[in-house]
Amino acid sequence: MAKTLYDKVWQAHIVDQLGDDSLIYIDRHLIHEVTSPQAFAGLNEKGRKVRRPEKTVGTMDHSISTRSLAIDACGPDNALQLHTLAKNCEEHGIQLYPVGHQKQGIVHVMGPELGLIQPGMTVVCGDSHTATHGAFGALAFGIGTSQVEHVLATQTLKQSRAKSMLINVNGKLPVGITAKDIILAIIGKIGHAGATGHVIEYAGEAIRSLTMEERMTVCNMSIEAGAKAGLIAPDDVTFNYLKNREYAPKDQAWDEALAYWKTLYTEEGASFDTVVELEAADIAPQVTWGTNPGQVIGVNTPVPAPEDFTDPIEIESAKKALSYMGLKAGEKLADVAVNHVFIGSCTNGRIEDLRAAAHVAKKGKVSSSVTAIVVPGSGAVKRQAEAEGLDKIFEEAGFEWRLPGCSMCLGMNDDKLVSGDRCASTSNRNFEGRQGRGARTHLVSPAMAAAAAINGRFADVRDYQE
Amino acid sequence: MSEQGFTQHTGIAAPLDQANVDTDQIIPKQFLTGVTRIGYGKHLFHDWRYLDLKEQEPNPDFSLNKPEHKGASILLARENFGCGSSREHAPWALADFGFKAVIATSFADIFYGNCINNQLVPVALTSEQMDALFDAVKADAAITITVDLPAQTVSFGDVSFSFDIAPHHKTNLIKGLDAIGQTLELADAIDAFEAKQPSWL
Numbered sequence: 001m002a003k004t005l006y007d008k009v010w011q012a013h014i015v016d017q018l019g020d021d022s023l024i025y026i027d028r029h030l031i032h033e034v035t036s037p038q039a040f041a042g043l044n045e046k047g048r049k050v051r052r053p054e055k056t057v058g059t060m061d062h063s064i065s066t067r068s069l070a071i072d073a074c075g076p077d078n079a080l081q082l083h084t085l086a087k088n089c090e091e092h093g094i095q096l097y098p099v100g101h102q103k104q105g106i107v108h109v110m111g112p113e114l115g116l117i118q119p120g121m122t123v124v125c126g127d128s129h130t131a132t133h134g135a136f137g138a139l140a141f142g143i144g145t146s147q148v149e150h151v152l153a154t155q156t157l158k159q160s161r162a163k164s165m166l167i168n169v170n171g172k173l174p175v176g177i178t179a180k181d182i183i184l185a186i187i188g189k190i191g192h193a194g195a196t197g198h199v200i201e202y203a204g205e206a207i208r209s210l211t212m213e214e215r216m217t218v219c220n221m222s223i224e225a226g227a228k229a230g231l232i233a234p235d236d237v238t239f240n241y242l243k244n245r246e247y248a249p250k251d252q253a254w255d256e257a258l259a260y261w262k263t264l265y266t267e268e269g270a271s272f273d274t275v276v277e278l279e280a281a282d283i284a285p286q287v288t289w290g291t292n293p294g295q296v297i298g299v300n301t302p303v304p305a306p307e308d309f310t311d312p313i314e315i316e317s318a319k320k321a322l323s324y325m326g327l328k329a330g331e332k333l334a335d336v337a338v339n340h341v342f343i344g345s346c347t348n349g350r351i352e353d354l355r356a357a358a359h360v361a362k363k364g365k366v367s368s369s370v371t372a373i374v375v376p377g378s379g380a381v382k383r384q385a386e387a388e389g390l391d392k393i394f395e396e397a398g399f400e401w402r403l404p405g406c407s408m409c410l411g412m413n414d415d416k417l418v419s420g421d422r423c424a425s426t427s428n429r430n431f432e433g434r435q436g437r438g439a440r441t442h443l444v445s446p447a448m449a450a451a452a453a454i455n456g457r458f459a460d461v462r463d464y465q466e
Numbered sequence: 467m468s469e470q471g472f473t474q475h476t477g478i479a480a481p482l483d484q485a486n487v488d489t490d491q492i493i494p495k496q497f498l499t500g501v502t503r504i505g506y507g508k509h510l511f512h513d514w515r516y517l518d519l520k521e522q523e524p525n526p527d528f529s530l531n532k533p534e535h536k537g538a539s540i541l542l543a544r545e546n547f548g549c550g551s552s553r554e555h556a557p558w559a560l561a562d563f564g565f566k567a568v569i570a571t572s573f574a575d576i577f578y579g580n581c582i583n584n585q586l587v588p589v590a591l592t593s594e595q596m597d598a599l600f601d602a603v604k605a606d607a608a609i610t611i612t613v614d615l616p617a618q619t620v621s622f623g624d625v626s627f628s629f630d631i632a633p634h635h636k637t638n639l640i641k642g643l644d645a646i647g648q649t650l651e652l653a654d655a656i657d658a659f660e661a662k663q664p665s666w667l
């Protein structure tokens with residue numbers, strides 16, 4: 001029977017079959033300070049060891065400041081968490097890239113940069129945006145802390161097989177439309193829980209034409225559609241990205257790996273449980289209007305009314321969202337003023353994202369009513385941006401240029417919003433209170449965020465492309 | 467991980483009649499700075515439960531704060547409960563607050579698995595069955611609900627609904643097994659798998 005990419009990666013990792021469940025081998029494990037302390041504490045309590053320390057890599061990203069490299073810059077609780085990670089990595093022989101290290105960064109940005117993620121791997125992290133790494137054709141998914149402990153102790157996880165979903169984005173992507181718009185449009189179409197229980201494979205001409213960084217943006221938000229993971233079959237774009245990266249195979253091992261990676265695609269005639277088709281030409285720059293990522297519209301579409309929905313649950317959540325977001329049905333987004341702009345996160349904190357935002361930032365100054373920050377996803381992104389002079393472009397336009405970290409994506413640090421703030425954000429979640437209690441988040445692409453900063457309200461970024 | 471098993475639980479329920487309750491709501495990020503698994507219950511549903519940041523002023527309109535739902539050990543919710551982040555702090559907070567089971571129309575995948583690993587029983591019922599449960603609790607907040615895991619039923623008054631749960635999840639909840647201990651017994655299989663891995667991995 002013809003196999004899907006997911007079938008191939010899954011079958012290659014079965015250590016043992018335990019009834020309906022499979023014991024799956026984990027090739028790469030990424031850890032950070034927030035979801036690992038209790039896992040190590042659990043190991044220590046039972047006197048258990050880390051089975052394969054060299055397969056786990058740690059970084060600090062969530063609880064750190066983006067204004068200061070001091071480990072206690074965000075207070076004693078955050079500092080204790082960071083020190084705990086350092087101590088655990090030290091005791092168990094795990095490579096850690098701490099605050100201030102040149103390879104430090106948001107776990108889903110620095111991992112791929114170092115070549116830690118390769119096609120056909122199984123990758124886990126105590127973080128739901130682990131889905132990002134599916135962009136390499138790796139089966140990558142977020143896990144809870146008990147599972148982090150399980151992976152540390154056994155290098156395996158018990159899993160049951162998910163359903164499969166194929167999402168084809170057909171045709172060429174129009175000018176001004178980005179990977180972020182693709183994934184938001186997908187979530188808008190299938191809904192915020194539309195892929196629950198599924199592993200998605202993204203395919204079609206528009207997906208194949210994306211760079212590696214853009215593919216990561218798409219896969220990153222698979223979880224926002226409820227999916228277990230999102231995959232894109234590896235190709236030359238993938239292989240060229242990986243070649244010569246620090247952890248990528250070298251010499252003869254590279255040739256062997258490459259030969260294997262080339263077998264990782266969905267075979268003709270393989271079947272999926274669900275198939276979704278989208279036309280790239282239909283995608284406009286996206287802006288979320290509500291409090292879940294499925295509540296999203298094109299920038300020129302009026303804010304919907306609860307009555308526009310048929311499902312009673314959607315009607316109810318639209319009512320609640322409009323009230324939380326302080327929006328009225330029929331309102332134009334171009335009339336909605338923002339007072340904060342956040343450019344960064346594991347969704348859109350890579351160099352290409354910053355280039356796209358800088359391209360727009362060059363054309364004006366941040367509106368006097370807006371506070372705008374740019375937070376590179378990693379130390380490497382920061383250095384590259386500075387080498388290209390992007391930091392200067394941002395600063396001259398009135399954006400703050402920060403140190404790498406998760407920052408305002410979730411505000412476990414000193415970058416938070418207060419009640420009533422309205423933010424155009426390149427992150428991935430617009431849940432109530434995500435960026436601060438009572439704060440309103442609108443998810444957009446980096447170029448759209450930069451345009452909102454200049455305008456003080458949402459604007460169609462296509463007006464900024466010559 | 468708890469090693470006490472779950473078989474049957476009877477208690478009163480708190481209704482949270484909402485879809486898409488995300489883990490940022492269950493336990494907001496400012497409470498994720500702990501390094502232990504305990505003490506998250508007091509921050510459960512912080513933004514909804516308290517009118518102030520210091521948690522001094524309970525919101526009288528929020529279900530969990532209503533006198534009639536005090537002592538509830540079963541939470542009722544709607545579709546896609548626990549969506550969003552993978553934070554296991556969410557089931558830790560629910561369990562620490564005193565919940566033994568969450569009954570909802572559906573659950574987000576990672577959250578569901580996290581519940582299983584923390585002896586918090588996730589029960590998925592149809593939306594009609596959930597309507598009946600919400601109605602029953604609305605009519606009489608003191609009505610007791612029984613979740614019987616071996617029988618896979620939820621019962622209240624003279625109504626009984628059966629629910630689905632994967633056999634291995636059920637066994638783990640009932641026996642309260644140490645999942646890592648079980649896997650460590652398969653060390654030979656893991657060794658054999660590793661021996662066959664290509665050099666570059």
Ligand code: SF4
Nearest residue numbers: 129345346406409410
């Ligand atoms: S940037 Fe945001 S979504 Fe990504 S890992 Fe950090 S907190 Fe999570």
